[in-house]
Amino acid sequence: MSPQANPNFLPPQAPAGVKWHQIDFATSNPQLPEYKNLFAVVIDNALTPEECNELIRLAEASTLTPESPTPVWERAMINVGNGKQALATDTRNCSRIIYDSFELAEKLLNRLMPILREAGIDRLENRPLVTGLAGRNKTYGLTRLNERLRFLKYEGGEYFKPHWDANYTTPDRKEKSYYTVHLYLNGDGEQDLRELKREQKRLEMGGGDANLDLAGKLLGGATSFMPRYEETERHLRVFPKAGSILVFQQNNLLHGGDSVFRGRKYTMRTDIMYQQL
Template sequence: MDSSAPQGHEPLLDPQGPAVIVTPINFSNSPLAVDYSSFFAMTIDNLLTPDECAKLQSAAGQDWQTLSKGNSFRECQNILVFSPEWASALYNRIVAHLPEDVRALRKGDKGAEIIAGPSHLKASVGARKTVWRIKEANERLSFLRYQPGHHFKPHCDALYARPGKDERSFLTCQIYLNDAPQGPGGEPSGGETRFWTSQVGKRQKDLETMDDTKDKQETPFLDIKPKVGRALVFQQRMLWHSGQEVKHGEKFTVRLDLMFERHFEKL
C-alpha cells in the first residue's frame, strides 16, 4: 500500500500546521515521582487537525491484522505502513516542539543519560564526546486499532537500532487519530495510555493482573486520554506504560519511533 504523495504534488500535511498546545509531563509532581522525577514525556495537542488524522488513517487502508501476545498480554489490530514521505511529514511537525536538550543528548547531561542510558553516552574520541542528535522518524508506521476488550499490558518500548548504522530510537511518538467515544450515560470509554510506577523485577503473570481492583488501589499511575490530533512523546528507556482496555467504541492510533544519530563533538 502506498501512502506517499507523488513527486511534485502538494505535501501530505500543511507545512504551516495548526496552533499546538505543548504540555510537558512533570513526573516529579505526580504519583510517579519516586521512579520518574527526571524522566521525559510530553503531549502536543492539535499536532494534527481532525481532517489530517482522517487522511493519515486512510493511508493505512483496511488490511487489519490481529495482534495477540502471550496470555492476552496484548490484544489489538495493526497495519504496518512503510512510508518515508509520511514519516518525514510527521517528523517535521513533531521536532519543532521538542526541547533542545531532548533533540541533542550529550554525555554528562543528566537528562540525556536518563533518556539514552549511560552506556550509549560513554564513548568518546579524544576530546570529542558522544552527542546523539535527533535525525528523523522511522519510516515504519504502526497503525493500531483497539476495539472493546483490547488492551496492552504494562511494558517498556524497545530501542530500535538500524542495521549497519549508528542510529537508535530513544523516543516513541503515539498520535491519537480519534476521540475516545463516551459509553452509555457518559461512562468512560477507556483506552488511556497509562504510565505505571517501575515494574522492574515483577514476573510476567504479575503484569498481566495489574488491572485488578486491588492493584488499581495500590499501584500509582498517570493517565493520558486519547484525543484526536494529540501526540504523546515519551522516552522508551525504562518508562513503563500500558494501553488500557477499551470499554466502548474504537481507538485508533499511529505509533512511530524517533531516530537519533551518534556524533562525536567537542563539548
C-alpha cells in the same frame, strides 16, 4: 499497494491551537516520583481531525489489492527478541497495519521539529537515563522518524498490557531510537473516571461483553504510566484525543494501553531516531 498522499497533505505549519507540556511525574496526579527525572511530553492539536482521518485512510489503502478490496487489519504481535515477533493476546490484544513511508515520517517530523527542539530532545548530551549507561559522556543528534509507521486499532475490550518500549537499532548500527512518538487519531481527551471505573467493575464481575457500541463515543483506551506491574492505583492516564501526540523516552518508562470499553481507538506510533555525533 502504496497509496499516494495529496502533496499538500501535512504541511510543516502546525494548527493554530498547538501547545505542549512536559509531564512532571513528581507533581502529577497521581504522583509517580519514581519517574521524576524521566521524560514525557503531550502535544495537543499537533494535527487536525481531518489529517488524522487521512492518515487512517492512507494506512488502510496500503492493504488493498485487486483480490482484497477491503482494508485488512492484522493481529498485532509482540517482540520476542532477535528481531522475531509472536502473537500473544494475553499481553497485546489489538489489530495493526504496518505502513512504511519515508514521506509521511518526514512530513510528521517537519511538523514536530520546532517542539522537539523546544523540549530539548533534538540533541542528547550525556543523558544516560535516556540512552542507557553506554551513552554516558556521548552526544547524539536527532536524524529522522522511523519510517515504519505502526497503526493500531483497539475495540471490544482490547488492550496492551504494561511494557517498556524497546530501542530500535538500524541494521547498519548507525542509528538508534530513544523516544516513542504516539499519535492519537481519534478520541475527545479527558473521560469520566466514574463511568470508566463502573464499566471496568461490571466486566470484572462477569457483566457481559465489552464494547457493544463500536460506533459510540470512545471510553477507555488511555495510555497509562505506572511504577510497577502490580500497581493498580497509581496510573497516570493520557487519554486519546484526536491530533494529540505523546512523546516519551523508551528507557525505564513502564506503560500500557488501557482496555477500550466503548467505541474504537485508532493510534499511530513511530520512533525518534538518533546518531552519535
